[in-house]
Amino acid sequence: MAEVTAKMVKELRDRTGLGMMECKKALQEAGGDIEVAIDNLRKSGQAKAAKKAGNIAADGAIIIAQEGDKALLLEVNCQTDFVAKDAGFTEFATKVADLALANDTTDVAAISALDYDGQTVEEARIALVQKIGENIQVRRAEVIEGAAMGSYRHGIRIGVVVSTEGGNDEINKNLAMHIAAFNPIAIDGEGVPADVLNREKEIIEAKAKESGKPDNIVEKMIEGGLRKYLDANTLVGQPYVMDNDKKVAEVLKAEGVKVVAYKRLEVGEGIEKKEEDFAAEVAAAQADAAK
Structure with a gap:
């Protein structure tokens, strides 16, 4: 049986996408024959699954x-x-x-x-x-x-579950639909992370100071800017998806409902998608063929 070297393991890794230990084991079982190892991995499906993982x-x-x-x-x-x-x-x-x-x-x-x-x-x-x-x-x-929950899926890409106190099935589902559509960052201002709020305040303050207005006016501009930001980005401040003339806070008060918590997931959040360049791909393929 041929000795399994680091060079052989590296070649098998490059060709299959599998980890070092899997490649070493496959080579040992194949008597050091790389082609046999690849055939065995293909039969088990490991090579295909590992390649796709990238x-x-x-x-x-x-x-x-x-x-x-x-x-x-x-x-x-x-x-x-x-x-x-x-x-x-x-x-x-x-x-x-x-x-x-x-x-x-x-x-x-x-x-x-x-x-x-x-x-x-x-x-x-x-x-x-x-x-x-x-x-x-x-x-x-x-x-x-939660004892009272509502859920909503927008297609298959967005899912929301909301937990309330005092809410019925209809309003809970409507709130879940609202959260799916408007994607608030928190229920109210108290739930907004301090770093997010401070960063927004710095931006608003910089713009306000550029106006050249007196300090007391600048302060009011900052306060107004923060209120506007919170209205747009917190659940209770947003216009209700079922009635844009009312804020969510008004609807909750009228219905005697309190939103306790919610979770919203959207497919692919935070994943950097690969930009496809078809022309470059064709050119690369032609270059390889010409070698």
């Missing part, structure tokens, strides 16, 4: 699972909206959300280790990658609890 998965779906007074939102990513609507992808994402809720976990590593029909979630994910041919990732999960 592809950016910024599409996908938000799944909402609810049981009693607890709800879980799960984001599962893929590469294209076509796959996001695939029945196999939907079945996998829905089942994983149910498992995460039943096992009371939002930790992605813990979710990946859960039992999925006799295999782990991670093993089921790899099998789905092999079948569909796209990178698929369980990205994140959030849990919210």
Whole structure:
């Protein structure tokens, strides 16, 4: 049997996208023959799944699972909206959300280790990658609890769950729809992170001072600017999605409802998508062919 060298491991890694230990093991089992190792990995599906793992998965779906007074939102990513609507992808994402809720976990590593029909979630994910041919990732999960909750999914890309005191099914769902549409950063001003508010205040203050107005007027301009910012970006200050003539705060007061908490997930938030340059891709392919 040929000795498995670091150079051989590196070549197998470059050709399959697998980790160092997986490549070393595959080479040992293949007697040091790289081509045999690749064939074995292809037969097991590992090489294909590993290669796909390097592809950016910024599409996908938000799944909402609810049981009693607890709800879980799960984001599962893929590469294209076509796959996001695939029945196999939907079945996998829905089942994983149910498992995460039943096992009371939002930790992605813990979710990946859960039992999925006799295999782990991670093993089921790899099998789905092999079948569909796209990178698929369980990205994140959030849990919210409450005696009165409403949920709303906008298509498959945005999911919201809201918890209230005093709300009924109709108003809770309407509030969830509002949050999906307006994406507030907090329920009210008290919930806005201090660093966000300070940064906004600095911007408003700089613009106000450029006006050349007296200090007392500048101070009022800053106060007015902050009020306007909070109205636009907090739930209670926004115009209600079902009646733009009223603010959410007015509707809540009239209905005797208090929003306790909410969670909103949108597919691909924070993922840097790869910009495709088709002309450059064709040129590169032609250059490779000419070598």
